[in-house]
Amino acid sequence: MTQKYLLSIYQPDGEVPPPEVLEPIMTKLAELNEEMRAKGAWVFAAGLHPPSTATVLTAKDDDVLMTDGPFAEGKEHIGGFTVIQAADLDEALEWGRRLAGVLSPLSIEVRPVAS
Amino acid sequence: MVEEVFRAEYGRAVSVLTRLLGDIDLAEEAVQDAFATAVLRWPVEGVPPAPAGWIITTARNRAIDRVRREAKGQEKHAQAALLHHEPEEQEVGDVPDDRLRLIFTCCHPSLALPAQVALTLKLLGGLTTAEIAKAFLVPEPTMAQRIVRAKGKIRAARIPYRVPRDADLPDRLKAVLAVVYLIFNEGWLDRAALAEEAIRLGRVLAALMPDEPEVWGLLALMLLVASRREARLRDGRIVLLQDQDRALWDADLVREGQDLVRRCLRWNRPGPYQVQAAINAVHSDPPSDWHQVVALYDQLMALTPSPVVALHRAVALAETEGPERALLEVDALDLDRYHLFHAVRADLLQRLGKDPAAALEAALDRAGHPAERALLSERLRGLRLAAADQEDRADDDR
Numbered sequence: 001m002t003q004k005y006l007l008s009i010y011q012p013d014g015e016v017p018p019p020e021v022l023e024p025i026m027t028k029l030a031e032l033n034e035e036m037r038a039k040g041a042w043v044f045a046a047g048l049h050p051p052s053t054a055t056v057l058t059a060k061d062d063d064v065l066m067t068d069g070p071f072a073e074g075k076e077h078i079g080g081f082t083v084i085q086a087a088d089l090d091e092a093l094e095w096g097r098r099l100a101g102v103l104s105p106l107s108i109e110v111r112p113v114a115s
Numbered sequence: 116m117v118e119e120v121f122r123a124e125y126g127r128a129v130s131v132l133t134r135l136l137g138d139i140d141l142a143e144e145a146v147q148d149a150f151a152t153a154v155l156r157w158p159v160e161g162v163p164p165a166p167a168g169w170i171i172t173t174a175r176n177r178a179i180d181r182v183r184r185e186a187k188g189q190e191k192h193a194q195a196a197l198l199h200h201e202p203e204e205q206e207v208g209d210v211p212d213d214r215l216r217l218i219f220t221c222c223h224p225s226l227a228l229p230a231q232v233a234l235t236l237k238l239l240g241g242l243t244t245a246e247i248a249k250a251f252l253v254p255e256p257t258m259a260q261r262i263v264r265a266k267g268k269i270r271a272a273r274i275p276y277r278v279p280r281d282a283d284l285p286d287r288l289k290a291v292l293a294v295v296y297l298i299f300n301e302g303w304l305d306r307a308a309l310a311e312e313a314i315r316l317g318r319v320l321a322a323l324m325p326d327e328p329e330v331w332g333l334l335a336l337m338l339l340v341a342s343r344r345e346a347r348l349r350d351g352r353i354v355l356l357q358d359q360d361r362a363l364w365d366a367d368l369v370r371e372g373q374d375l376v377r378r379c380l381r382w383n384r385p386g387p388y389q390v391q392a393a394i395n396a397v398h399s400d401p402p403s404d405w406h407q408v409v410a411l412y413d414q415l416m417a418l419t420p421s422p423v424v425a426l427h428r429a430v431a432l433a434e435t436e437g438p439e440r441a442l443l444e445v446d447a448l449d450l451d452r453y454h455l456f457h458a459v460r461a462d463l464l465q466r467l468g469k470d471p472a473a474a475l476e477a478a479l480d481r482a483g484h485p486a487e488r489a490l491l492s493e494r495l496r497g498l499r500l501a502a503a504d505q506e507d508r509a510d511d512d513r
Contacts, residue, residue, distance in 0.1 A: 089223075090279075093225065
């Protein structure tokens with residue numbers, strides 16, 4: 001019996017770091033994803049385009065309202081996410097800790113997926 | 116009788132049932148059912164020879180009935196799990212007591228500290244939500260919400276029900292001890308039930324983890340502080356250690372606490388709780404050996420350096436090196452928001468023949484507890500009276 005967890009990566013709005021900073025991080029991230037796969041924990045992972053590329057839809061009466069931009073304007077946005085499966089929260093937090101280490105100083109939110 | 120068994124065994128029963136049922140709410144319901152049955156039957160049929168075992172068996176049977184009633188085919192696996200329960204495989208470094216697992220679940224670092232405290236008191240202490248709310252001076256609905264939310268998180272996020280593996284144990288144990296000590300500190304001044312519950316939890320932990328010196332250190336610390344409980348307040352005012360009536364100290368608690376401190380010393384694996392216990396053990400043997408107290412605070416500073424520890428160290432230093440030296444150290448601390456910082460300064464200033472009024476007022480501004488405020492007000496009043504007296508005399512002289 002496993003439980004799925006969403007590991008959301010929170011990053012500050014604004015410029016993405018230059019390639020020379022980003023590249024080693026992405027290499028480590030790929031390694032971590034590979035390890036997750038090898039251990040059977042990895043379910044899905046994705047990086048996202050910036051929030052400026054988002055569109056929000058809200059159904060109201062018979063109409064669907066469309067808004068340009070992300071749902072919530074904040075100082076941080078979700079830059080990507082990984083879905084894992086784990087035996088319990090401790091195991092999920094251990095993966096989350098590893099992810100936070102690779103992506104430092106970004107915060108990782110660990111949240112159980114309702115099934 | 117049921118009441119006594121409830122106090123003593125509620126936590127254990129909930130722990131066992133949580134393992135059997137895999138769900139804290141179901142476990143609590145089952146145990147409460149069992150106690151409700153006990154209230155009806157024990158007065159008539161007599162108390163069973165093993166009341167705790169009776170409660171657990173009855174709770175288990177109640178839970179099976181409930182699962183059978185409610186399962187109706189859909190949750191066959193839950194029923195099966197309950198009816199054909201296999202003892203869980205031993206985990207590495209595990210201690211085979213369900214209460215220990217439960218306390219590590221309650222004090223899981225993914226839960227906020229107030230939630231950890233509330234869950235520990237509710238599930239292991241058997242306190243009602245109303246009692247916990249009252250003890251922490253929050254409205255009952257707030258506390259109820261806090262507990263429901265925490266239990267919901269345990270279930271949904273699958274916070275494990277187990278003793279952490281050895282690698283994580285030191286950190287996780289620290290969190291558990293912090294919760295127990297927080298409960299004690301909340302209670303010891305004027306909410307005796309909380310302090311007693313903390314000591315009871317401390318004893319349970321010591322029995323379950325007898326090889327952890329810090330567990331014994333915390334227990335010793337609580338016993339020694341609690342031994343002075345009767346002497347601690349007079350007319351709603353705090354009485355400082357040196358002014359306490361020692362006849363009011365609980366000699367049994369002092370003896371037990373000091374024995375435990377000696378035992379910890381032989382272990383020679385010092386930690387912050389053991390050192391604080393040792394400091395209290397010295398104070399329990401008046402007159403306090405201040406050189407030893409300073410040395411212990413030095414050790415505590417090495418283990419857990421903090422301005423608050425430095426402040427307490429300075430108080431001891433005033434006795435060995437004099438108030439001037441102590442004031443130098445205190446003035447270097449960044450503790451403006453802490454009432455004791457100003458209270459200590461006031462005391463040192465007074466001993467140096469300087470005016471402590473401003474420092475006392477600052478302390479009074481920041482003190483929260485009525486008994487502490489009462490002591491500070493009293494001192495301020497005494498100061499003003501003395502000043503007025505002096506002025507009168509000066510007038511007379513003229």
